[in-house]
Amino acid sequence: MAPHNKLSNSNEDTSIPVVSFLGPVSSYTHQAALGCFEADRYDYRPETTITDVFEAVQCGESELGVVPFENSTNGAVVFTLELLADRHNRYPDITVCSEAYLDVSHCLLGRKCAKSTTESPVMSGACTPTMSSPDPLKPRTSPLYSLKHIKRILSHPQAFGQCETFLGAYLKGVERIDVSSTSRAAEMVKEDTTGTSAAIASKLAAEIHDIDVLAQGIEDREDNTTRFFILRKGTDASACKSSKTKTLISFTIDHRAPGALASVLQCFQVNALNLTSINSRPTKVVPFQYIFFVEFEGSKLRDPTGRVNKALSTLTQYVQSWRWLGSWDDKLGR
């Protein structure tokens, strides 16, 4: 990996690789990055948006980038898919070289209500069975303090989608504001002197920004997990060391040709390659036509049976365009 970040002017090469991540510090992406790269061997650089991470890697400012890809409760991170779709060829050299899984447990962060810190939190009527909702979902946790003073909730849109049951029960109808990350939400709540804003963010964000934890474990599911991609520029032939690997491709097809998508998917079936995810985003050329993303088990870079490269060469006859987006070691369950 080419070193970039010079620490001194001496002839001795003391440079360390830069890792960009969706910041600010204490975002879940930051926590995922910390689990992948030893803090003393890498220069961590927080970026404001996922786009900034892609740009830093593409222009060579950063050797590696960490971005969220999907969540087990709320699905794909559309911002990342949009960038991987790369409609204007802005990130031609970006590939996925690794992945990381992080258990995600959210807190509601804010200021305890000055008047009612001892008041027991009041449960809304959302859990009471009604004619229209005879079997309402029960949140996994209840607030530690009253939430009566909360007028707005800030978070990353992904995090809102992972906490719907808690929000529906205790903060129904409260305004939601989408921000670039959960840690940015925590920063903004810290800055709000009225004390009426709350953030959905991590416990680490509460500690770093010195704000109160009003509720914890507010995610809908205990097994809430987010998968992150590690990006690099170009190909790292040594990215696939394990016997379990994954590959991601994107492609477009002729939407008028019946069975075009089925023909592409069949290339994987006939080569006994198991699919692990399928996503799509609009082409933004013709309405309701899509760029597809298919992820499957196997590596283009280390392909002893030749099945991956066979599938990839066969699918070229069914697609209008396609792109290999990377092969890496499967980290699920490790």
Ligand SMILES: O=C(O)C(=O)C[C@]1(C(=O)O)C=C[C@@H](O)C=C1
């Ligand atoms: O906002 C953050 O802290 C992030 O790192 C982003 C992100 C995401 O986009 O999925 C990461 C993990 C959680 O799923 C919620 C938000």
